[in-house]
Amino acid sequence: xxxxxxxxxxxxxxxxxxxxxxxxxxxxxxxxxxxxxxxxxxxxxxxxxxxxxxxxxxxxxxxxxxxxxxxxxxxxxxxxxxxxxxxxxxxxxxxxxxxxxxxxxxxxxxxxxxxxxxxxxxxxxxxxxxxxxxxxxxxxxxxxxxxxxxxxxxxxxxxxxxxxxxxxxxxxxxxxxxxxxxxxxxxxxxxxxxxx
Numbered sequence: 001x002x003x004x005x006x007x008x009x010x011x012x013x014x015x016x017x018x019x020x021x022x023x024x025x026x027x028x029x030x031x032x033x034x035x036x037x038x039x040x041x042x043x044x045x046x047x048x049x050x051x052x053x054x055x056x057x058x059x060x061x062x063x064x065x066x067x068x069x070x071x072x073x074x075x076x077x078x079x080x081x082x083x084x085x086x087x088x089x090x091x092x093x094x095x096x097x098x099x100x101x102x103x104x105x106x107x108x109x110x111x112x113x114x115x116x117x118x119x120x121x122x123x124x125x126x127x128x129x130x131x132x133x134x135x136x137x138x139x140x141x142x143x144x145x146x147x148x149x150x151x152x153x154x155x156x157x158x159x160x161x162x163x164x165x166x167x168x169x170x171x172x173x174x175x176x177x178x179x180x181x182x183x184x185x186x187x188x189x190x191x192x193x194x195x196x
Contacts, residue, residue, distance in 0.1 A: 005051060005082035007095070010067050012114070013060070014053045020084045021048040046118040047090050049082070056109045064112070071095055077119035092119040 005012050025042035055064055071078060077092040093116040102110045 005080075005084075007080055007093070007114075007116070008071065008078040010071070012051055012053070013064065014055050015051055016053040017051075018082060018084050019050040021050075022088070046120065047085065047088055048118070049080070049085065049090075049093065049116040050113060051116070052111070052113040054109055054111045056106075058108075061110055065100075068095075068098060068112075068114070072098060080116060090118050093117060094119050 005015060005018060023045045025045055027040040027042055029038040029040060031038055055061055072095045075094070077094055080090065080093040095114060096117045097115040099113045100110055101112075
């Protein structure tokens with residue numbers, strides 16, 4: 001081991017083992033009549049690293065927990081270096097989980113396991129600038145606008161048949177409902193007086 005594993009500026013003490021997991025995201029596409037499946041490569045998953053080790057002594061445990069919990073609770077991405085991630089594009093990680101274990105068999109010793117996951121900076125959201133992305137004019141020497149004034153939207157629909165008045169069939173029922181509800185005010189008048 002040439003490089004001591006470090007999370008940020010913190011050198012993780014007494015590491016007994018490091019595990020690195022890399023995988024690809026594959027969409028499995030079954031095809032009727034085909035032996036096997038087609039696979040669509042959707043890129044690689046975030047690299048995962050697991051560190052495990054043990055410490056002995058109350059002071060070592062307290063120092064470890066203070067440093068680890070501070071970084072875990074902050075939830076910020078931190079730099080990570082270790083031999084096992086050489087030649088990968090891993091630069092920053094998030095501490096996604098940690099486990100601590102103490103046993104009555106060895107009361108002065110405790111074991112730990114840290115789970116780290118590669119952090120990727122999210123892309124900038126697309127902005128709606130002054131030109132709404134229509135600044136092509138400067139690059140291509142063109143006059144570009146939305147062009148909606150040139151569109152003949154009614155002409156795009158073609159010949160639309162005359163449907164007529166769509167509400168005509170329901171007008172008698174609406175009038176009857178209106179007449180029925182007009183009498184409701186007289187029926188509910190005494191109740192309104194009673195309830196104030």
